[in-house]
Amino acid sequence: MIIIKNYIYGLIIGLGFIIPGVSGGVIATILGIYENIIYRLNNLNKNIQDNIYFLLPLFGGIITSIILFSNIILYLLNTKFAYISYVFIGLILGCIPFLTKEIKDKTNQKINYLFVIICFLIGFSLYFIEKININNITNINIFTMLIAGFCYAIGKIVPGISGSALLMLLGLYKYFLEIIAHPLNINLSTILTLLPFLISFIISSIIILKLINYLFNKHFRNTYSAIIGFVISSILFIYPNTFSLSSIIILICSFMISYTISSKEK
Numbered sequence: 001m002i003i004i005k006n007y008i009y010g011l012i013i014g015l016g017f018i019i020p021g022v023s024g025g026v027i028a029t030i031l032g033i034y035e036n037i038i039y040r041l042n043n044l045n046k047n048i049q050d051n052i053y054f055l056l057p058l059f060g061g062i063i064t065s066i067i068l069f070s071n072i073i074l075y076l077l078n079t080k081f082a083y084i085s086y087v088f089i090g091l092i093l094g095c096i097p098f099l100t101k102e103i104k105d106k107t108n109q110k111i112n113y114l115f116v117i118i119c120f121l122i123g124f125s126l127y128f129i130e131k132i133n134i135n136n137i138t139n140i141n142i143f144t145m146l147i148a149g150f151c152y153a154i155g156k157i158v159p160g161i162s163g164s165a166l167l168m169l170l171g172l173y174k175y176f177l178e179i180i181a182h183p184l185n186i187n188l189s190t191i192l193t194l195l196p197f198l199i200s201f202i203i204s205s206i207i208i209l210k211l212i213n214y215l216f217n218k219h220f221r222n223t224y225s226a227i228i229g230f231v232i233s234s235i236l237f238i239y240p241n242t243f244s245l246s247s248i249i250i251l252i253c254s255f256m257i258s259y260t261i262s263s264k265e266k
Contacts, residue, residue, distance in 0.1 A: 003057045009033065010061020017066050017156060018073050018180065022088050022238060024062070025159035026231055030095040030258050034159060035102075035216060042213040070180045082240040083250060089235050090251040094258025099228050107221045115225035116232075123160060123233020126169075140175070142196045148172050149200025157208045160230025 009031055016024035028034040037058070040051045076084050103111050151166035167173040179186065179194070215223040 002054065006054060007057040007061040007064075010058040010063075011065045012061075013058070014062040014065020015069065015073070017062065018070055018177065019077075019084070019088070019238075023159060023161055023234065024156050025161075026092060026095075026234055029099065029159045029227065029231065030091050031261055032095075032098060038209060038213050038216065041209050066180060067183065070177065074177070082242050082244075082247060085238045085240040086247045086250040087254045088238055090254025090256075091258040092231055092235055093251075094255040094260075096228060096231070097259060099224055099231070103221050103224045109221050111228060112222050112225035115222050116229040119160070119226040119229030120233045121229075123230050124236060126161070126166070127233065127236040140172070140193060144170065144172070145193065145196035146200040148176075149197040149202075150204045152197075153201050153204035153208055157205060157212065158230065159227050160232070160234040 009028075012031065013024045013027045016022045016027040025034060028037055037055070040055055044051050100111050103109065148167060148170055151170065155161050155166050167176060179190065212223070
């Protein structure tokens with residue numbers, strides 16, 4: 001049963017890898033399994049069988065989601081962007097009570113509002129920069145791929161920081177999305193171009209995972225407060241600038257779903 005559930009969770013988390021403004025970390029937080037994932041990734045050797053049993057279907061679902069849903073997401077972003085946005089805004093807002101409760105339960109303290117504000121402002125700054133008209137990069141080289149790998153690792157691991165948005169800042173988002181959406185067109189030249197990105201992404205991910213695990217263990221209150229700030233700021237990236245009765249209904253429904261799921265999962 002845990003295999004099927006984690007595979008489904010992986011499918012959902014995978015959406016955060018391809019939707020601009022939504023990170024996989026945010027969705028894992030909504031599902032209430034973010035901290036568990038970080039812990040298991042940093043302690044693979046302590047209980048290998050159990051960790052593989054938990055993580056393998058999860059990452060299988062993520063990979064499946066990225067491959068299967070890229071074209072669907074492209075279509076929905078072009079035709080139903082407002083509806084998709086309000087679904088995720090509701091999901092994001094719905095997990096905030098869970099995060100604040102986690103701080104109180106594990107530290108017997110309230111959230112650190114200073115960290116919330118600082119990290120929200122960092123997220124807001126990224127949003128402001130993302131709104132600047134940045135042309136797609138035409139001269140792709142090793143250096144840009146290394147930076148892209150590092151930025152994408154941050155966006156995929158740290159909740160509330162969108163790796164897709166960071167790739168947009170670098171002018172590389174459409175380049176990667178086209179590759180993901182058309183995997184059969186990948187050739188040797190493309191693989192060689194992506195190799196520095198993959199190496200940078202893997203190394204950066206290992207470092208960031210260890211850092212977050214350390215922060216969870218030593219500075220849980222401040223770390224979760226920072227996550228709350230980043231998560232709230234991520235709403236800015238996906239707000240569609242339109243409002244209607246249907247959007248309110250979608251927002252409320254997705255909020256209730258997120259609140260229910262995140263409250264039950266640990």
